[in-house]
Amino acid sequence: MNAVLLAVIIMIILSLCRLNVVLSLFIGALVGGLAAGMGLNETITIFTSGIGDGSEVALSYALLGGFAALISYSGITDYFVEKIIRLIKQDSTVKTRVWTKVIIIVSLIMLSCLSQNVIPIHIAFIPIVVPPLLSLFNELKLDRRMVAVVITFGLCFPYTLLPFGFGHIFHEIIKKGFDQAHYTIQFDDIWKAMLIPSLGFIVGLILGIILYRKPRIYTKTYDADFIPKEISRYTVAVTVLAIIVTFVVQLLTESMIFGALAGILIFFMFRVYDWKTLDNELVGGIKIMAYIGVVMLTANGFAKVMNESGQLKSLVNNMVMLTQGDKSLSIIFMLIAGLIITLGIGSSFATIPIIAALFIPFGQQIGLSPLALISIIGTAGALGDAGSPASDSTLGPTAGLNMDGQHDHIWDTCVPTFLLFNIPLIIFGYIAAMVL
Structure with a gap:
C-alpha cells in the first residue's frame, strides 16, 4: 500500500477510536x-x-x-446571553424558541463568513462568542453538531x-501553483471556476440544518440564579x-x-481590572x-x-494508471487523491502547492481546460x-463547543462536517470539471 494512503488511514482510524488527535497524527506519520x-x-x-x-x-x-478570554471576562457576551435566556423564559412558546434558533444560526453564519473575508480573524471569534452561548444552546436544546456544521x-x-x-490568499496560492507549472491563467478566472464546486458547501449546510434540527438534551443546563456581572461604560x-x-494592527x-x-x-494599559486578574484570565x-x-x-x-516520503507523486501516478486515460475516472481519482492528502495535512492552503504540482501536468495530458483544472x-x-x-x-468549533466537555x-x-461537506464537494467538483 502507498505510504501516504497508509498513514492517513491509520490516522483516521485511530482518531475515530477516540485516541488523541496529536498521538494519531504522530503514529500515522x-x-x-x-x-x-x-x-x-x-x-x-x-x-x-x-x-x-x-x-x-x-x-x-x-x-x-488569550485576547478572546479577556473580552469574555469583560462580561459583555454573558450579559447579552443572559438577557436573551430570560426573554425566552418569559415567553417560552414554540414560535419564540424557533425564531431564537434561526437568529443564532444566521448570526453564526454571518460571523464565521466575515471572519474569512471582511475581518480576517479566522477562528479567533469562536472562543469569544461560542462559550457564553452554550447555556443558551442547552436551554434551547440546540444540537451542537448543527452549530459545528454552521x-x-x-x-x-x-x-x-x-x-x-x-x-x-487561497486564490493566490492556486495562481502561484499554476505559475510554477508554467501554465498561464487569469486571477479572475479562479472564482469563476470555483462557483460550481462551492455550491457543495451550501448543500451540506442545508442538509446539516435539516438533519440536526431535532432537540438534543445536554446534562448541564442554564442556571436560573446566575447574575451577570455589572458592566460599566468604561469597560465597554x-x-x-x-x-x-x-x-x-493585524x-x-x-x-x-x-x-x-x-x-x-490595551486591556493592561487601561487597567480595566487588576493586573493579576487579567493575567490569570x-x-x-x-x-x-x-x-x-499543538495539533x-x-x-x-x-x-x-x-x-519527504516521495509517495505523493506515486499515489497520483497509481491512480492515473487505474483510470487508463479516461477523463471522467481521472477527475474522480484526482478529487479522491486531494481528499486523502488534505485529510492528512489538515490545511487546504498547505495542500494546494502539492496537488497543483501533481495535477496540472496530468490534467494537461487528458485535455482538461484551464477552468476545469482550477476547479x-x-x-x-x-x-x-x-x-x-x-x-x-x-x-476551532470544537474548542468553543466543548468548553463544558459535552x-x-x-x-x-469531524464526522458530520466530513460527510455533509465532502460528499457534495466531490459531486459538484466533478460536475464543474466535466462542464467547464
Whole structure:
C-alpha cells in the first residue's frame, strides 16, 4: 500500500477510536515514514523539522485565545446571553424558541463568513462568542453538531469562492501553483471556476440544518440564579477599543500575533481590572487555544514526512494508471487523491502547492481546460479541510463547543462536517470539471 494512503488511514482510524488527535497524527506519520523506507531516525528528524513550520500559526492562535478570554471576562457576551435566556423564559412558546434558533444560526453564519473575508480573524471569534452561548444552546436544546456544521461552513465556503481576505490568499496560492507549472491563467478566472464546486458547501449546510434540527438534551443546563456581572461604560469602551486596535494592527502588519498582542496590551494599559486578574484570565485563554496550536504543529510534522516520503507523486501516478486515460475516472481519482492528502495535512492552503504540482501536468495530458483544472485543484484543496481532525476549521468549533466537555471533536464535529461537506464537494467538483 502507498505510504501516504497508509498513514492517513491509520490516522483516521485511530482518531475515530477516540485516541488523541496529536498521538494519531504522530503514529500515522511514523508508520508512513517507515513504510516509505525512510527509517526511524530520519522520520523523526523530518517530523521534528516540520513542526517548526507551524510555530507562527500556533503562537497566533494561543495569543488570540488569550485576547478572546479577556473580552469574555469583560462580561459583555454573558450579559447579552443572559438577557436573551430570560426573554425566552418569559415567553417560552414554540414560535419564540424557533425564531431564537434561526437568529443564532444566521448570526453564526454571518460571523464565521466575515471572519474569512471582511475581518480576517479566522477562528479567533469562536472562543469569544461560542462559550457564553452554550447555556443558551442547552436551554434551547440546540444540537451542537448543527452549530459545528454552521461554523465550519462559514470558515470554508467564503475562502473557496470569494477572493477577499483569506480567500485572496487561497486564490493566490492556486495562481502561484499554476505559475510554477508554467501554465498561464487569469486571477479572475479562479472564482469563476470555483462557483460550481462551492455550491457543495451550501448543500451540506442545508442538509446539516435539516438533519440536526431535532432537540438534543445536554446534562448541564442554564442556571436560573446566575447574575451577570455589572458592566460599566468604561469597560465597554475599552473592550471595543481593544477589538478595533486588534483588527487595525493585524491588517497593517498582516500578523495575527501583533494584532492579538496590541489588543491584549490595551486591556493592561487601561487597567480595566487588576493586573493579576487579567493575567490569570489571559493564561486561561491561552490554554484553550494552545491545544489547537499543538495539533497544528503536529499536523505540520505529519505533512513534512508525507512530502519527504516521495509517495505523493506515486499515489497520483497509481491512480492515473487505474483510470487508463479516461477523463471522467481521472477527475474522480484526482478529487479522491486531494481528499486523502488534505485529510492528512489538515490545511487546504498547505495542500494546494502539492496537488497543483501533481495535477496540472496530468490534467494537461487528458485535455482538461484551464477552468476545469482550477476547479479540480481548488476543490481537492478544500476537500478534507472541512473534515480533517487536524484542520483548524474543525478544531476551532470544537474548542468553543466543548468548553463544558459535552462535544466530541471526532464524532460531533469531524464526522458530520466530513460527510455533509465532502460528499457534495466531490459531486459538484466533478460536475464543474466535466462542464467547464
